[in-house]
Amino acid sequence: MLAGCGGAWRHGYDIVRETGIKSGTLYPMLIRLAAQGLLEAEWQPPVEPGRPPRHAYRLTAQGARLAAELSANEDGAGRAVPA
């Protein structure tokens, strides 16, 4: 999902809603990706007053490259399987 949003920042809750992945799975995954240098995070100020700021995520250049490679491999594997 992060690979498909063209480098835009995404929030954790939005990722959960759009992918159906559970938050208990998402955050450990984000932490691992960040530790490997594949994900960057930033704090964004609240849009509405009185709300807390939010942590947003996007793939780093390295993460985007890896996602593209994985996606290409998946496509290749898909084509190799006879219909």
Add this chain to the structure above:
Amino acid sequence: MIAPRLIARAILRVVPAEHAAWAEAMACEIVAARDDRRFAMGCLCAAMGLRLRTTGGRAMEQVSERPRMTAVSCGVVAALLGLVYLGRTGAPATMLAANAGAIALGLAGVAVPRRVLLSDATALFTAFLLLATALLGAAADGAARWLHLGVAVQPSLVLLPAAILAHLTRRSALTAGAMVVAALALAWQPDRAMAGALLAALLAGGRRSGPVPILAAAAAFAITLLRVDDLPGVEWVDGVLFSAVARGVLPGLAVIGGTAVLLAPALFALRDARADTRAFGATWGAVVAAAALGNYPTPLVGYGGSAILGYLLAAACLPARPAARAIDPVPAMRDAARDDRLFRLA
């Protein structure tokens, strides 16, 4: 039902400090998610997972990054459990006193500087003493493995494990020669258990051991296998691994637990690239295996100060590396922003 904001506060408390940014990220997202309870509960699970992994990881780091401290601690704990076994099974008080004295002496040996222990002199002295024991030592049923120094001492158990580590560190012609002489002496005595331990340790040491010492140890072990070794077992010394279980629950648990503890550094050594920690693990793994298979002393958890001394001296030869702490690359917010965020969570 727990309110999502309470869960958010719990997450801030549960997650360890090095992942504080992630705890704050989850807490703020719970509030931003307009109190979606399911999302909040998932975040709490993730937070608890982080806490468990970090706590477990730190414990593993401590033991695997500090081989010397880990091995010394394991040796002392195993020997203390051995005292429990001896005490509960009615062993003579002199045996308990000898084991307790060996713990104290071994801990004093740990204070000896590592460079002194890991010297050519240690390997040469060991080789000389093993040869002297084979020629002049106290013999029982055809085996000459002991020296009588007030109490019976088995020099191969006391000194060989440290001498092997000295050889792996120094890798000199002198230490290699000492390993060959030690192998010859073990074949002469004969001592199948320690010849096997020497071979296992040198194989675990890999290239650092050198081909000649490995060949000599293999030949010595083969000779001990061919020679008759039907020394009868001695109560509280040999066959302890099996007899302890038959003597009661507590003695059985003390011996099994103690053996597991003394082998713990060997298990950590499996994931270690260092030749010396691997060799330490292989030495004591082989000694325990010999005790399980034949009438050989059960190290640390049975009677026998030689093994206690030998284990602690060898443990003192291991490196004492400080643990390195990983740093989360995702930074927490600046202080002012952090205060503001936590205020909004309140």
